[in-house]
Amino acid sequence: DQVAEVQIQHPPSISSLLLNSGLDIALTEGTTTDISASCTVTDLNGYTDLASATSTIYRSGVGVACSANNNDCYQVASSACAFSSCAGTSCTLTCTAPLQYFADPTDPGSTYASENWLANINVVDSTGLRDIATSSGVNVLTLYGLALTTGGIDFGSLVPGANTGGTNATTTVVNTGNANINIQ
Numbered sequence: 001d002q003v004a005e006v007q008i009q010h011p012p013s014i015s016s017l018l019l020n021s022g023l024d025i026a027l028t029e030g031t032t033t034d035i036s037a038s039c040t041v042t043d044l045n046g047y048t049d050l051a052s053a054t055s056t057i058y059r060s061g062v063g064v065a066c067s068a069n070n071n072d073c074y075q076v077a078s079s080a081c082a083f084s085s086c087a088g089t090s091c092t093l094t095c096t097a098p099l100q101y102f103a104d105p106t107d108p109g110s111t112y113a114s115e116n117w118l119a120n121i122n123v124v125d126s127t128g129l130r131d132i133a134t135s136s137g138v139n140v141l142t143l144y145g146l147a148l149t150t151g152g153i154d155f156g157s158l159v160p161g162a163n164t165g166g167t168n169a170t171t172t173v174v175n176t177g178n179a180n181i182n183i184q
Contacts (some may be wrong), residue, residue, distance in 0.1 A: 047088065048087055053124070055080075057073075
């Protein structure tokens with residue numbers, strides 16, 4: 001009598017999923033800010049059974065099935081997700097996206113104050129079994145910022161009380177935050 005050995009395939013499971021460590025997101029004026037979603041992933045077949053993961057970091061009003069958009073939806077490819085601190089049946093999984101400085105704010109007083117930002121993670125093991133989880137929400141904070149062209153504004157030579165006449169000096173002002181600013 002021969003007994004066939006059958007290995008039970010277990011799906012991975014996600015726990016303790018947090019976006020930005022559960023803290024509100026403060027963006028960086030004029031550039032990107034790396035924001036991570038992290039969790040613990042467990043597979044009863046051992047951590048070596050974990051194959052890949054993807055994530056979506058998004059404003060709640062656009063939903064998890066959103067199209068990539070730097071204002072409100074960041075699709076995180078498997079190449080930006082990493083397993084670390086693996087032992088036994090578990091690993092820490094971290095997926096990171098570079099949020100733009102103009103990502104929609106959701107803090108009180110902002111246009112999207114009734115919404116928040118979420119992370120959704122999809123993890124797959126070597127047999128194609130998967131788990132999907134969504135984090136609790138955090139806010140993206142309002143960021144006010146302006147950049148002016150450097151070098152000053154050249155009005156030409158003037159004496160006190162004089163008028164520049166036909167010389168009209170200009171400069172360029174660029175919004176480097178995620179909220180409208182009335183520059184007047």
